[in-house]
Amino acid sequence: MAQFGEQTASGHLHVSPESKAPYDADVLAQLRADAETIIARYPVPRSALLPMLHLVQSVDGYITGRGIAVCAEMLDLTLAEVSAVATFYTQYKRHPNGEYTVGVCTNTLCAIMGGDEIWQSVSEHLGIGHDETTADGKITLERIECNAACDYAPVVMTNWEFFDNQTPESTVQLVDDLRAGKDVTPTRGPNKVCTFKQTSRLLAGFNDGLADEGVSAGPASTEGTRLARAKGWVAPGDDAPQANEEVHP
Amino acid sequence: MSTTLTPILTKTWGEDRSWTLESYERTQQGYQGLRAALGRERDDLVQALKDSGLRGRGGAGFPTGMKWGFLPPDDGKPRYLVVNADESEPGTCKDIPLMMANPQVLIEGVAITSFAIRCNHAFIYLRGEVAHVYRRLLRAVEEAYAAGHLGKNIHGSGFDLDVTVHAGAGAYICGEETALLDSLEGRRGQPRLKPPFPAVAGLYSRPTVVNNVESIASVPGIALHGADWFGSMGTEKSKGFGIFSLSGHVKRPGQYEAPMGITLRELIDMAGGMRDPEKALKFWTPGGSSTPIFTAEHLDVPLDFDSVASAGSMLGTRALQIFDETVSVVRAVSRWTDFYMHESCGKCTPCREGTWWLSQILHRIEAGQGLQEDIDKLLDICDNILGRAFCALGDGATSPITSAIQYFREEFEAGMHTPAAELFPPAASTLFGSKESVSA
Numbered sequence: 126m127a128q129f130g131e132q133t134a135s136g137h138l139h140v141s142p143e144s145k146a147p148y149d150a151d152v153l154a155q156l157r158a159d160a161e162t163i164i165a166r167y168p169v170p171r172s173a174l175l176p177m178l179h180l181v182q183s184v185d186g187y188i189t190g191r192g193i194a195v196c197a198e199m200l201d202l203t204l205a206e207v208s209a210v211a212t213f214y215t216q217y218k219r220h221p222n223g224e225y226t227v228g229v230c231t232n233t234l235c236a237i238m239g240g241d242e243i244w245q246s247v248s249e250h251l252g253i254g255h256d257e258t259t260a261d262g263k264i265t266l267e268r269i270e271c272n273a274a275c276d277y278a279p280v281v282m283t284n285w286e287f288f289d290n291q292t293p294e295s296t297v298q299l300v301d302d303l304r305a306g307k308d309v310t311p312t313r314g315p316n317k318v319c320t321f322k323q324t325s326r327l328l329a330g331f332n333d334g335l336a337d338e339g340v341s342a343g344p345a346s347t348e349g350t351r352l353a354r355a356k357g358w359v360a361p362g363d364d365a366p367q368a369n370e371e372v373h374p
Numbered sequence: 375m376s377t378t379l380t381p382i383l384t385k386t387w388g389e390d391r392s393w394t395l396e397s398y399e400r401t402q403q404g405y406q407g408l409r410a411a412l413g414r415e416r417d418d419l420v421q422a423l424k425d426s427g428l429r430g431r432g433g434a435g436f437p438t439g440m441k442w443g444f445l446p447p448d449d450g451k452p453r454y455l456v457v458n459a460d461e462s463e464p465g466t467c468k469d470i471p472l473m474m475a476n477p478q479v480l481i482e483g484v485a486i487t488s489f490a491i492r493c494n495h496a497f498i499y500l501r502g503e504v505a506h507v508y509r510r511l512l513r514a515v516e517e518a519y520a521a522g523h524l525g526k527n528i529h530g531s532g533f534d535l536d537v538t539v540h541a542g543a544g545a546y547i548c549g550e551e552t553a554l555l556d557s558l559e560g561r562r563g564q565p566r567l568k569p570p571f572p573a574v575a576g577l578y579s580r581p582t583v584v585n586n587v588e589s590i591a592s593v594p595g596i597a598l599h600g601a602d603w604f605g606s607m608g609t610e611k612s613k614g615f616g617i618f619s620l621s622g623h624v625k626r627p628g629q630y631e632a633p634m635g636i637t638l639r640e641l642i643d644m645a646g647g648m649r650d651p652e653k654a655l656k657f658w659t660p661g662g663s664s665t666p667i668f669t670a671e672h673l674d675v676p677l678d679f680d681s682v683a684s685a686g687s688m689l690g691t692r693a694l695q696i697f698d699e700t701v702s703v704v705r706a707v708s709r710w711t712d713f714y715m716h717e718s719c720g721k722c723t724p725c726r727e728g729t730w731w732l733s734q735i736l737h738r739i740e741a742g743q744g745l746q747e748d749i750d751k752l753l754d755i756c757d758n759i760l761g762r763a764f765c766a767l768g769d770g771a772t773s774p775i776t777s778a779i780q781y782f783r784e785e786f787e788a789g790m791h792t793p794a795a796e797l798f799p800p801a802a803s804t805l806f807g808s809k810e811s812v813s814a
């Protein structure tokens with residue numbers, strides 16, 4: 126397991142001094158106001174901790190010592206209690222994250238369908254391994270577990286948007302485009318991938334207004350529905366549709 | 375072929391803006407189930423769910439109506455509904471597309487269920503790694519509030535309901551219902567000792583119903599069309615329909631909504647057959663990686679809870695991962711074991727230490743460097759985890775190993791001298807590698 130910041134020989138977690146440098150007053154004021162909004166969603170304040178940690182990442186790009194301190198203070202928790210939570214979940218980054226997290230699914234199904242080859246190609250192409258970031262600060266590469274898109278294997282996620290049915294070539298192109306500052310469009314998602322900080326703000330529960338962009342479902346999700354329509358199969362009580370549509374032209 | 379598909383939850387997926395409230399109300403009688411429910415006695419609704427025979431779609435198959443019925447009598451203090459939208463079991467990929475294409479059916483289900491169980495604040499716990507699904511859910515809730523389907527005094531009934539959509543932060547164990555509750559309370563996601571069950575002491579120690587996305591999304595149909603309608607599909611003990619997710623080496627992987635009891639043979643046929651008809655089916659999971667694998671001899675097992683259990687596995691989440699003869703079972707199992715090792719929450723020793731040892735041993739077998747006693751050691755460690763782990767993650771970690779050794783022991787024996795990649799060159803299994811070999 127990766128360490129939070131650095132682990133010292135004596136076993137203590139060491140959070141880098143710069144990550145403890147205080148926030149500017151205006152940043153802090155906004156952070157606190159947003160955190161209050163999150164806390165108000167729950168009957169018990171502590172439930173706000175996970176979204177608040179996403180919020181910290183939306184400001185700092187990772188979980189900082191100062192972010193932990195703000196969470197602890199606002200939720201009346203100890204620093205250790207907040208750190209314990211921050212180190213449990215894989216989406217919380219323990220060191221400055223790139224602008225884009227590119228996650229290659231290497232769980233069994235995707236790995237076998239080509240995820241292992243994809244991983245090897247991009248890792249070699251970028252010269253970095255798991256949870257490492259390119260020198261330009263653009264891309265953090267990760268091996269990820271099953272992301273509930275196995276019918277689109279092999280799958281790559283970029284800042285937690287779906288890139289379905291990938292190949293080594295398409296993924297290398299994806300990271301090159303991201304590094305060149307081009308807009309990239311997920312297969313099932315908004316018109317363009319957000320930055321890590323923007324996505325983190327969304328995950329803190331702040332709607333970014335992009336829900337109406339993108340497809341309703343990808344082709345694999347609707348295989349059964351299209352087959353049923355073509356065959357005239359319906360659920361009990363439904364009117365039979367005209368069986369005229371070609372499923373796979 | 376006798377069985378046909380029954381598009382219900384999936385019916386409008388892929389249609390233009392199917393995620394909007396406007397589309398849901400226009401094409402699916404959206405929120406008519408809620409209107410009907412609000413005019414009924416709450417206990418009648420719980421009874422209707424019992425009568426429908428709906429069993430939980432999140433893996434364990436516990437009867438949903440019975441779970442609702444376990445809540446203690448109303449004491450005037452809060453009780454909660456928590457929707458389990460953590461979908462992370464390897465192979466499972468039904469709830470995510472459902473919430474992306476048709477979030478309103480889930481929100482309507484949340485409203486009906488909350489009314490039935492006297493809950494005024496419901497939560498949807500979504501895994502954090504699906505940004506666009508989170509957007510769609512946030513938007514769906516906004517739209518439902520604006521239309522008066524959520525909020526205060528819903529449709530003049532006097533019933534109030536708030537819904538909070540909460541994003542997790544990456545941890546498979548948070549799909550386990552009590553770990554999910556701890557996570558939702560802002561803690562590390564580690565399972566709680568049961569009893570007390572969530573129905574008695576769940577979120578904030580209050581009575582809580584935890585149900586899967588697909589379970590709750592099935593409620594509006596039952597509220598609108600009745601228990602008999604639901605029960606007219608499926609089998610005697612596994613009533614209704616379910617989304618079957620096919621992935622891997624079939625021509626058209628995807629989501630197929632069908633009555634319970636359909637067989638894999640029928641489903642593969644619907645999916646256009648195997649990817650390469652020359653290459654036989656080797657093994658498959660009926661319900662995700664935590665359910666013991668099946669082989670070609672199980673093609674005709676009806677995919678309902680009891681038939682799959684009698685055949686030695688579990689229906690789980692109907693996550694049908696299909697592997698053809700190009701695939702090394704050792705490699706597959708070794709990778710799943712890495713997953714369990716990575717996701718073990720660390721709370722109990724058999725799972726925390728056991729998954730680590732299993733992973734070490736499987737890696738050396740995969741590399742062709744297994745030791746003579748390794749198969750026995752694997753089985754021995756599995757035996758020490760199964761039934762002794764604190765939660766079902768540990769049990770699940772043993773399923774792929776023991777079942778794979780049962781059906782393919784000789785492949786593990788080959789791992790004493792030959793690397794898996796030599797016996798089964800990985801390129802032959804990939805989507806792109808095989809395209810070349812097919813066209814060659």
Ligand SMILES: Cc1cc2nc3c(=O)[nH]c(=O)nc-3n(C[C@H](O)[C@H](O)[C@H](O)COP(=O)(O)O)c2cc1C
Nearest residue numbers: 430431432458460461462549550551585586589766
């Ligand atoms: C390790 C583990 C992971 C689980 N993951 C999920 C999940 O992602 N989604 C889900 O609905 N149930 C999951 N479950 C099952 C839940 O504990 C619970 O049984 C289920 O949410 C109940 O809903 P249902 O009765 O509607 O199926 C998981 C169980 C375990 C042990």
Ligand code: SF4
Nearest residue numbers: 719721722725765768
């Ligand atoms: S079985 Fe594994 S996941 Fe479950 S409590 Fe024990 S260590 Fe945690």
Ligand code: FES
Nearest residue numbers: 230235271272275
């Ligand atoms: S195994 Fe990669 S998305 Fe499921």
